[in-house]
Amino acid sequence: MTKTLQELIDASIFLSTEYQAVLAELSQGADWDVDFSAPSFTLQTTPPVTLTPYLLGTESASRGSFVWSWQELGHFNPRVVSAAVQAKQAGERHEVSELTTDELPLEDGLARRLTLAAKAVTGLYAHYPARAGGNITAWLLLDGPEFELPRLTEQRMMQVIGESLTTDTAVDHNLAVASYAKLRGAHVEWDTDATCVVTVHDGAQRFWFDDHQITGVEPAEPSVGEDELRELEHQAQTHREALLEDRRAAVAQAEQLGEQQRVESAERKRREREEAAAAASSASEREEPLPSELSREEIEAPEPEQPEGDVAVPASEVRDPDRPFDQEPTSGPAEPGRVETTVLPGHSGDAATAGPQASPHPNTTAMSRIPDPEFAAAQPGLQDEDTVRDTREPVAAEPAEPAAEQPVLRDVSEDTVAREQAERETVVARETVAGPGAAEDDISAPAVVDGQEVETNEQAEKKGKKKRGFLSRFFDL
Template sequence: MTKTLQDLIDESIFISTEYQARLAELTQGAEWDVDFSAPAFTLQTDPPVSLTPYLLGTESTSRGSWIWSWQELGHFPDTVVSAAVQAREAGRRLGVEELSTDELPVADGLARRLTLAAKAVTGVYAHYPAGAGGGVTAWLLLEGPELELPELTVERMMRVIAEALTTDTAVDHNLAVDSYAKLRGAHIEWDTEATCVVTVRDGAQRFWFDDHQISGVEPAEPTVGPDVLADLAADARARAVALREDRAAAESAAAREASRPQAAAPEAAPVPADARQEESEPLEVPDFVETEHVAPEHAAPVRENEQPRETAEPVAAAADGDLPFDQEPSDRDVRPGRVSTTVVPGPEPVRPAAEEPREPVAERIPEPAAEREVEREVVAGPGVPGSAEAEPVVEGEEPAEEEQGERKKGFFSRFFGL
């Protein structure tokens, strides 16, 4: 069975709109921050609300593309990328290339369309477009008991459908109504392709369609009783459980892929001593991504009489510019929330076998050339010798995670559009 991206969007559009309205009730314009190492998306409400974030990908205007978070696994916790991996696997099964292609050129509304399609195959129906600064938006799916929806009523159903249709996102309204009824445990009975009756707890509505567009709605007599509706609600819950189990399998798949050894890079040619002086500084990970290259128990010791390093206050983002509705995020600049992640240790680098010792050959040693002084900015942070966050390096010993750290910086530079 194959589907299109639009099919998946139509299947999720109505229930997505309902969840976005519920998320808006929770946020109430509050600030937020996200910690992928927890993982937690926290709304600074009173009391605070913590939801589970799933990172789908990032859209960057400067980079000009969308990148799925599964493009290079191992940089984020497996739970955080599990929904994206689940969407990728569904895309492969259903023939939806947009879900299984790691990078796509930016197009109007593409990120939102990919997010809506991902909802249909993951069962996580709330999303948040989190502005990360620099023209980058990280698209998150959010899940938590606080987002649980009340029982569907006629009034609620009609309000949700009317709101969703104002976005002009749905194309096949027949498919959208049918999917929404089943996901919400309602009963739907099709008389013909042009009309159906949807029965909920407190009544029923007849929908009329013209060329797969809703052309009219009117009250109708319920076609089933409470017992049937209870069974349908149980079916909807079972469908949600099956999708959660599918996501757990995707999380395990992400862990396996992240643990696969990376291909060894070809040995580089020797670099002259003079050229080493002019090498550029390593790329800094952006401020809105807090990396933890060193585990707490292996952190660099604090010397006696040394002042402890001050910890930066978490930066929270104003939610006004990223309204959690089924719409494009605002163009207004928004300060990024704190994004935290932990490096997953990678495989040991492949080292060449030791060569047989050779007989020493006498040669003239030229006079050492005067070393040129090059003014360079000292970058503090993990992996920089002398940094407060760097682990002490024993002479003659190479840092175990140097290669992994460089790989992570390279991925972040692409993923966050630097």
């Protein structure tokens, strides 16, 4: 038979209120302890009261859901979760999805509504919301001999119904009144859907309904006698015993399902470990194994590559662009250009015609332009090989070992020797300043001092500017 969650709530609401009143008298607001392994729920009263707890499920505010305990049967004592299993079985019979869904999103009052519905199918009508910390509340059903109820009286019945109607939990009051009378062994006689008479052993009350809501209550004449009331009380006891048998069967099923869940959980964990180990092994195989020993070349960090053309050299090897004579000597024939003039050793009586001794400035190194052979042959006095010999050498080359000269015998007069000597001195003096081959009045040719061309003051004045120093030339000032 199909039922709804609200119908189960309406069927248990009045009897639940009566049991909760008994629990309030037992607890008196005292602290409590719960032990699911025992299982036991102890109220720290004087004397302490120990009841049997049944865990329906947990409400998690942080998770935002209610989880039935039958989802994790392997973690609890089978007796503790037997009521939850019983509620699930009833939900399957009556097609109540809220009782068969393992986790439900939280709604206002959902956990209490689920607990009230579970009471109708388990026969356990006392509940306790136990705060477990961390915004988690464990909803428990409680049982024990302390919940043995006395026979229902007219006054007690009116107190319980009046207390229940202070909330809006009950929707169908007709169903709530009929269910309460049946569970408590009272007699109900319906005249119409709008009115009924409820008879207990000490009197009767007439209830008036409008659209399944109680609109009035008044005393009435009993409809049945004491014998019929005893029979109804016996039927109520039989119903409670049937629910108890269902709960005992639920304990056995919870134990079986719990063992099955433990096996499945162990198998799942084993597969996860194997998969993790296989993944780790596969990852290690893909990685290149580390060598047992590393060579010095492998340990040392490689030197960073330098861009092409950006190579550091010692300062001693840096060539000064202002020095034109720092090239390495060449093995090929010397080309016409600027070279150093070396005086060959001759007879002690010969006078030097070139070099520092022949220069009017003895502290400077005399440099000269070496013209081509035809031009050199045309110069006066330069054909006399017994007096002067020009040697073309690379700058950095060692001076050649002088060869022994053969004396040349010539007949010359004193006037000729003196005239040639004077001409040579004039040529040497002029070459020292302007270089060989320069005209006597040519002051534009640069002078050469210590291998550097320098500009004379006369040349600077002729060009209309002063001679610039090194910084002026470097920065183009």
